[in-house]
Amino acid sequence: MLDLTPREVKERSALRINPCKTCQPVGAMYAALGVHGCMPHSHGSQGCCSYHRTVLSRHFKEPAIASSSSFTEGASVFGGRSNINTAAKNVFDMYGPDIIAVHTTCLSETIGDDLNSYIMDLDLPEGKIVVHANTPSYVGSHVNGFFNMMMGFMNYLTQRTGTPNGKTAVFPGWLNPGDIRELRRLAGLMDVPATFFPDQSGVMDAPMTGRYDMYPQGGTTIEEIRGLGDCAGLIALGEIIGAEPAELLRKKWKVPFVLLPAPIGVSNTDQYVSALRRASKTEVPAELEAERGRLVDLLLDSHQHTYMKKAAIFGDPDVALGLTSLALEMGMVPKYVITGTPKEEFTRRANALFSKYGAEGCTAKANADLFELHQWIKNEPVDVMIGTTYGKQIAKAEDVPFVRAGFPVLDRYGGTLLPIVGYSGAIRLTEQITGALLDRFDRDASDEDFEIVL
Ligand code: SF4
Numbered sequence: 001m002l003d004l005t006p007r008e009v010k011e012r013s014a015l016r017i018n019p020c021k022t023c024q025p026v027g028a029m030y031a032a033l034g035v036h037g038c039m040p041h042s043h044g045s046q047g048c049c050s051y052h053r054t055v056l057s058r059h060f061k062e063p064a065i066a067s068s069s070s071f072t073e074g075a076s077v078f079g080g081r082s083n084i085n086t087a088a089k090n091v092f093d094m095y096g097p098d099i100i101a102v103h104t105t106c107l108s109e110t111i112g113d114d115l116n117s118y119i120m121d122l123d124l125p126e127g128k129i130v131v132h133a134n135t136p137s138y139v140g141s142h143v144n145g146f147f148n149m150m151m152g153f154m155n156y157l158t159q160r161t162g163t164p165n166g167k168t169a170v171f172p173g174w175l176n177p178g179d180i181r182e183l184r185r186l187a188g189l190m191d192v193p194a195t196f197f198p199d200q201s202g203v204m205d206a207p208m209t210g211r212y213d214m215y216p217q218g219g220t221t222i223e224e225i226r227g228l229g230d231c232a233g234l235i236a237l238g239e240i241i242g243a244e245p246a247e248l249l250r251k252k253w254k255v256p257f258v259l260l261p262a263p264i265g266v267s268n269t270d271q272y273v274s275a276l277r278r279a280s281k282t283e284v285p286a287e288l289e290a291e292r293g294r295l296v297d298l299l300l301d302s303h304q305h306t307y308m309k310k311a312a313i314f315g316d317p318d319v320a321l322g323l324t325s326l327a328l329e330m331g332m333v334p335k336y337v338i339t340g341t342p343k344e345e346f347t348r349r350a351n352a353l354f355s356k357y358g359a360e361g362c363t364a365k366a367n368a369d370l371f372e373l374h375q376w377i378k379n380e381p382v383d384v385m386i387g388t389t390y391g392k393q394i395a396k397a398e399d400v401p402f403v404r405a406g407f408p409v410l411d412r413y414g415g416t417l418l419p420i421v422g423y424s425g426a427i428r429l430t431e432q433i434t435g436a437l438l439d440r441f442d443r444d445a446s447d448e449d450f451e452i453v454l
Pocket residue numbers: 023024025044047048051105106107137138
């Protein structure tokens with residue numbers, strides 16, 4: 001089908017094809033699933049909620065719980081106040097969460113439902129909480145929905161008691177549970193007591209116990225979110241996804257923050273470790289230095305196979321920038337770097353990376369789509385594609401090796417359990433990318449070049 005993609009690139013302003021993003025509520029739902037005892041709630045039609053749950057379940061291979069206001073024609077005309085009233089009662093009665101996190105949808109945003117006043121008027125059971133975020137899907141992407149929901153929790157819950165809790169807050173951004181676990185391991189090695197918010201580890205990768213647990217062990221607790229205002233500082237990871245929530249915590253409670261790139265690759269992980277070192281005032285342990293050394297050794301060993309290889313990188317902005325940084329460290333040329341999220345900051349930061357490493361002839365674009373990426377590849381091919389499953393038709397059509405990373409990866413298993421962040425995550429990615437290039441070399445090698453040792 002995608003072989004029909006024309007080579008000639010035409011400027012499009014009102015049409016996205018194969019868009020490299022999804023809608024805001026998907027992100028809001030994922031953020032809410034990172035809070036312990038939370039039921040994400042979709043204020044709109046059942047179809048929206050089903051779609052958002054499906055996307056998350058297909059990526060994580062886990063049930064993504066959520067309830068819906070189940071709009072029908074009546075709510076679409078008269079507003080969804082009675083729907084949210086009924087929903088809150090039913091959800092607390094039947095599913096027993098500690099907190100419901102409501103996000104809006106295109107429909108409820110278009111009719112102008114005022115969730116603030118609806119929630120203030122709710123008659124809630126003792127000790128139960130409802131928070132909300134506005135997540136109109138005709139603006140931004142799932143990345144915006146993720147940080148909007150974070151800010152919803154923070155607006156309703158955070159406080160400053162005046163007694164510091166001695167913790168450092170970490171906003172990991174949109175990462176897989178395996179990544180968050182790895183970031184927490186690094187914080188532990190650096191002896192930093194930390195609150196990770198949100199934290200989907202233990203929720204979207206809950207272990208098989210033989211019984212279904214609607215609210216598994218993981219997730220940031222409500223008390224931990226309340227305590228964010230008492231943290232000594234904040235490390236916000238992901239320069240696109242982390243900026244607005246970090247700024248909100250600083251404005252509300254004067255918590256100082258450092259905004260860092262997603263810790264993918266050597267340099268980005270160094271920055272995370274340095275921030276932890278400043279927070280703990282302890283030296284980097286030998287164990288971590290050795291881990292870094294093994295990664296650098298691997299980069300040197302594999303360099304002969306990755307040097308000047310051209311890559312197309314696509315996905316969520318912070319992950320795509322992190323992958324670009326690693327690709328440059330591998331000596332590769334990140335020929336095309338795109339995200340579907342409309343944030344021009346992405347393009348600026350990608351171009352800064354190209355300049356830092358002296359990479360020439362590279363193109364970065366925000367608010368882009370995979371159709372255009374396909375056209376670029378048709379005109380000037382690449383050696384490898386790195387990104388989400390939605391690139392697989394392009395990889396097949398153009399016969400390009402393909403490494404899956406980011407969200408969503410719908411056609412592989414186990415990736416959400418393993419990190420791409422930290423030194424160990426970079427080792428994993430380097431092994432995958434180099435392996436994909438060498439598999440292609442072997443496939444195309446003539447008999448006399450088909451070697452056992454590479
Ligand atoms: S209608 Fe809007 S919120 Fe619902 S699935 Fe479509 S884009 Fe997402």
